[in-house]
Amino acid sequence: MYRAVLLMTLFLVALTTSTTIPKRDDPRLEKECRDLELVTVNRDPALTSLQAKCKSGNDEVTSRLNLNHCLHWRSSSNPSFRVRKDGDGLKDGDCIDCVLNNEAKLLCSCRGGSSYRDKPQKRFVEGINLNEAIKVKDGYLECHGIKGDKR
Known part of the structure; x- marks a missing residue:
């Protein structure tokens, strides 16, 4: 009986010390903003931006933020986006036809990226939650201290 209680206590102590409390998220884009839309000029990945109308007190601000300021393209056997300042993620990944889901x-x-440019048939569909990269500050979209342009 004593061993069972001791083992259970050790297990519970190990469980509680290995569990981290998740960091509180900034307000989610879809709750703070409306009319979230991706804007790409001339199908150029370097010119892909997120535009939204976001709350600023009692007002709303429409701003547009180039996503290449926020994301980095990680080319590897499993290519993906990572959050990084001025990472040129969509440009380096040669990403087109992007969409934004409800979350x-x-x-x-x-x-x-460059190693696949000669293989246009080889496509990767990648995803990243923009709540990880972009926050709303005073109604403006922002990432890594870079503020979106007012529209």
Whole structure:
């Protein structure tokens, strides 16, 4: 009996010390903003931005933020986006036809960067939750201290 109680106590102590308390998220884009939309100029991945109308006190601000300021393209056997300042993620991944789902997850069709440019048939569909990269500050979209342009 004593061993069972001791083992159970050790197990519970190990469980509680290995569990981390999750960091409180910033307000989610889809709750703070409306009319979230991806804007790409001339189908150029370097010119892909997120535009939204976000709350600023009692007002709303429409701003546009180039996603290449927020994301990095990680080319590997499993290419993906990572959060990084001025990472040129969509440009380096040669990502086109991006869409945004209801939970602010960015999904793109990407060729995978320079090593795949000669293989246009090889596509990767990647995703990242933009809540990890972008926050709303005073109604403006922002990442890594870079503020979106007012529209």
